[in-house]
Amino acid sequence: MGQSVSRDDFIWTYTEQPHLSRREAILKAHPEIKKLFGIDYSFKYVVVAMVIFQIFMCWLLQDADWVLILLEGYLCGGVINHAMTLAIHDISHNTVFGNKYPIAVLILQHVLRLNKIIENIEFSYYGTWNLCTFNVGYHVEHHDFPYIPGRNLPMVRKIAPEFYDDLMIHMSWSQVLWDFVFKPSMGPYARIKRKPRVEQAFWGNYVLAEYIIGFLHYTGYYEMKRYAESVLDLNNNKKKI
Numbered sequence: 001m002g003q004s005v006s007r008d009d010f011i012w013t014y015t016e017q018p019h020l021s022r023r024e025a026i027l028k029a030h031p032e033i034k035k036l037f038g039i040d041y042s043f044k045y046v047v048v049a050m051v052i053f054q055i056f057m058c059w060l061l062q063d064a065d066w067v068l069i070l071l072e073g074y075l076c077g078g079v080i081n082h083a084m085t086l087a088i089h090d091i092s093h094n095t096v097f098g099n100k101y102p103i104a105v106l107i108l109q110h111v112l113r114l115n116k117i118i119e120n121i122e123f124s125y126y127g128t129w130n131l132c133t134f135n136v137g138y139h140v141e142h143h144d145f146p147y148i149p150g151r152n153l154p155m156v157r158k159i160a161p162e163f164y165d166d167l168m169i170h171m172s173w174s175q176v177l178w179d180f181v182f183k184p185s186m187g188p189y190a191r192i193k194r195k196p197r198v199e200q201a202f203w204g205n206y207v208l209a210e211y212i213i214g215f216l217h218y219t220g221y222y223e224m225k226r227y228a229e230s231v232l233d234l235n236n237n238k239k240k241i
């Protein structure tokens, strides 16, 4: 019973990841792509509108039949919740508030919950679900230019089609899931892996640390600390002299 897989190890590759070299080549061939970098100022309003719409739908369904509530939860609430996790993803790349407002990034992310699993797919998806997922399907383009907001990612492919037309693509996420379960050549091992260049540690990245450090910078903590250290001579600099 159950499906079997034809692989029992990952596809190991010893070449460098392709994003850096492709980014350099694209920027050389199409320097105008830099115009797409930066902040999507409409993004926060779209996210707030989606959350308000969710609350409005709850209010509309307060006396509704359970069948209708379940259908709404799956067809509408599910889609918006999924879109919200992808909003978190865009926000985490500083394409919504920039680098100046770490606390705004932190709050909006925690409101929406952290989920970056969708980034683990290997190829771009150009289907219609991009319309309500902030173009997260433009996966290869996003990893080539992580500082381009989701809204502008389709433009990358339009400006530099010669770099993307020959890559494998997906047009259906349902098909990907179906193949993952039922195709022996797919499965958990059907992905490219590279050996890490530095030793990996379980707690190595401290995801929240950069936001906390950013917040402390923002509040002037480090300046006050430096000032206090020099006034109180905490590091004994004066005594050494």
Ligand SMILES: [Zn+2]
Residues within 6 Å of the ligand: 089, 093, 119, 142, 146
């Ligand atoms: Zn990303």
